[in-house]
Amino acid sequence: MGFGSVGDDEGSRCFNGGQLKLGWVMSRSNKSLGLEANQNRTPDNSNPTLVLVATLSATFGLLVVCLSGFIIWRRRNSREEAGNSQGGHFVDMAEGRIPNEYSRETFSGENRDRSQEFPSIQLDILHAATNHFSDEMKLGEGGFGPVYKGILPDGKEIAVKRLSRTSGQGLVDFKNEVMLIARLQHRNLVRLLGCCLEKNEKLLVYEFMPNKSLDVFLFNSKFAVQLDWQKRFNIIKGIARGILYLHEDSRLRIIHRDLKASNVLLDHEMNPKISDFGMARIFEDKNEANTNRVVGTYGYMAPEYAMQGLFSIKSDVFSFGVLLLEILSGKKNNSFHLSETGESLLAFAWKLWSKGEGMELIDRILALSCVASEVLKCIHIGLLCVQEDPADRPTMSSVIFMLASDGTISLPRPTEPAFSVGRVVSEPSEPMSNDGVCSVNEVTISNFSPR
Structure with missing residues (x-):
């Protein structure tokens, strides 16, 4: 309903076809609107004014919404560009090279005078090499994400690790892995060839390992026959040399924190190469560190790390000990159990060794090829590595010395393992329901209980 001025003849006016009449009442003080003013007025323009104000308000509101959306879009793009830019500079000091025709740019930053630069490989090259990350090119999947086989135009085979968007490991772990492994050069560490940060993709490109990972051979009876004693002994010594390099011989002191069979890759000659440095940490002047975020795989974790978050080079030594006993027995620690006693692999190995029956631990496939003295020595070393007190465990340099003896x-006498890491007690009446539990690193775990 609107209000209009009053004409001097009638004093009132009809609106909406005469349906509404509104009279004006004159003010007693003559300070109200006078007749002369009313005579000079045109019909009221307040209705068009309201329409104009409403139109301007709506237009202004629309502009505010559009401007807000544009600002949000720009900020999001800026963050992505900043992330990609950081990804392009955090490995400028790294070593390693891939043929230049596959590299759009190198992560050289301000240091273009470096003799060796770490390349960023074009995303379209990796799409073509992996057949657009098709399932038939998929090699496996871990906590980081899937790994694909790739073939470059010149026939060179590569392995491409693709960060899963649903992975618990993000850009920080991605950068961590690149920064660490790109600066490490050792025959028992997998070689990183390049990486890619384009269109929200985070990809790591490695040398291709034709024999996949150690767990594929150890825990599959069909493939385990290919690992005779000499090959297993060489794998044990190669892993030990790789860990020693990380702990003592590289430019950095590095704690891997996730040593396990699936993170040991095998080349065409079955030489071991340690991989997956997403969880690794650099130590400088400290011998021990604490974390609130326990990562890795239960069954391989040292007790002080699993329970208190304390990790050191002795944490890796514990993991190596577990891995050594797995290589000897062909059994997984975090799924090993005896139906009657519920013993873990570590407890079982300790019991046999204490009774002088250590040879009963080994994989039966090794019966004809093994050297008893070497097997017993390896069991002894493995038990030294998994002792409760980190101070009692040997360093990797001592381990290599003992292996070469x-x-x-x-050798010093080991103490009994502190508790059963990965302990599972089998109940005949009910199936176990813990197999689906996942760790931070998205792998299957089992319960562990105090001794």
Whole structure:
């Protein structure tokens, strides 16, 4: 309903076809609108004014919404560009090279005078090499994400690790892995060739390992026959040399924190190469560190790390000990159990060794090819590595010395493992329901209980 001025003849006016009449009442003080003013007025323009104000308000509101959307879009793009820019500079000091025709740019930053630069490989090259990350090119999947086989135009085979968008490991772990492994050069560490940060993709490109990972051979009876004693002994020594390099011989002191069979890759000659450095940490002046975020795989974790978050080089030594006993027995620690006693692999190995029956631990496939003295020595070393007190565990340099010894030196007596890591007690009446539980690293875990 609107209000209009009053004409001097009638004093009132009809609106909406005469349906509404509104009279004006004159003010007693003559300060109201006078007749002369009313005579000079045109019909009221307040209705068009309201329409104009409403139109301007709506237009202004629309502009505010559009401007807000544009600002949000720009900020999001800026963050992505900043992330990609950071990804392009955090490896400018790294070593390694891939043929230049596959590299759009190198992560050289301000240091273009470096003799060796770490390349960023074009996304379209990796799409073509992996057949657009098709299932038939998929090699496996871990906590980081899927890994694909790729073939470059010149026939070179590569492995491409693709960060899953649903992975618990994000850009920080991605950068961490690149920064670490790109600066490490050792025959028992997998070689990183390049990486890619384009269109929200985070990809790592490695040398291709034709024999996949150690767990594929160890825990599959069909493939385990290919690992005779000499190959297993060489794998044990190769892993030990790789860990020693990380702990003592590289430019950095690095704690891997996720040593396990699936993170040991095998080349065409079955030489072991340690991979997956997404969980690794650099140590400088400290011998031990604490974390609130326990990552890795239960069954391989040292007790002080699993329970208190304390990790050190001795945490990796514990994981190596577990891995060594797995290589000897062909059994997984975090799924090993005896139906009657519920013993873990570590407890079982300790019991056999204490009774002088250590040879009963080994994979039956090794019966004809093994050297008893070397097997017993490896069991002894493995038990030394999994002792409760980190101070009692040997360093990796001591481990390598013991592995190379000819049996003339006496090894210290190990103490019983602190508890059963990966302990599972089998109940005949009910199936176990813990197999689906996942760790931070998205792998299957089992319960562990105090001794």
